[in-house]
Amino acid sequence: QKEVEQNSGPLSVPEGAIASLNCTYSDRGSQSFFWYRQYSGKSPELIMFIYSNGDKEDGRFTAQLNKASQYVSLLIRDSQPSDSATYLCAVRAGNQFYFGTGTSLTVIP
């Protein structure tokens, strides 16, 4: 059974702070890693993906991948109240996708 684990939270950070979200996965053969954001009652939307070890930055978001430790993280800099949502980590292994249960983030104004 391929597993993707996230802390469910809730994670609360003040506006302007850095939010750090973490994800671990069990399948060493996993090939690519995605972060989706899901607002309450809405469908998931892609924030970014990463497939090589190291950091990948896109605006206020940075994804970090460490395949040796089977660990993926997402940093959100200058957090805004509009970032309050559930963040889903997803892993692709072959033709299938596996999602974590999500981390709920609240950014306090």
Next chain:
Amino acid sequence: EAQVTQNPRYLITVTGKKLTVTCSQNMNHEYMSWYRQDPGLGLRQIYYSMNVEVTDKGDVPEGYKVSRKEKRNFPLILESPSPNQTSLYFCASSLSVGDYEQYFGPGTRLTVT
């Protein structure tokens, strides 16, 4: 507008009554997938399709069927729904499998009594 549509958005039905949830995308995507989302269990893949006439089981295929006769459509069929299939269902599509964004439909909330 590029989108994935699902119908119906909400459905309440009774045990054993066959139902179909439709999914359509207008982006010429090859890869399509169905997920169910349950509290504490996250999104789980039910079935996926690499292209027309090519479908395969995901993690939780029991009790579901799919077909992919046309590239744009990927219906989810519950032949004999049971209460444990009460869930929020999402259809998603992407250009191909791999490092591509999956675009999700708006979701279908199904209740089986």
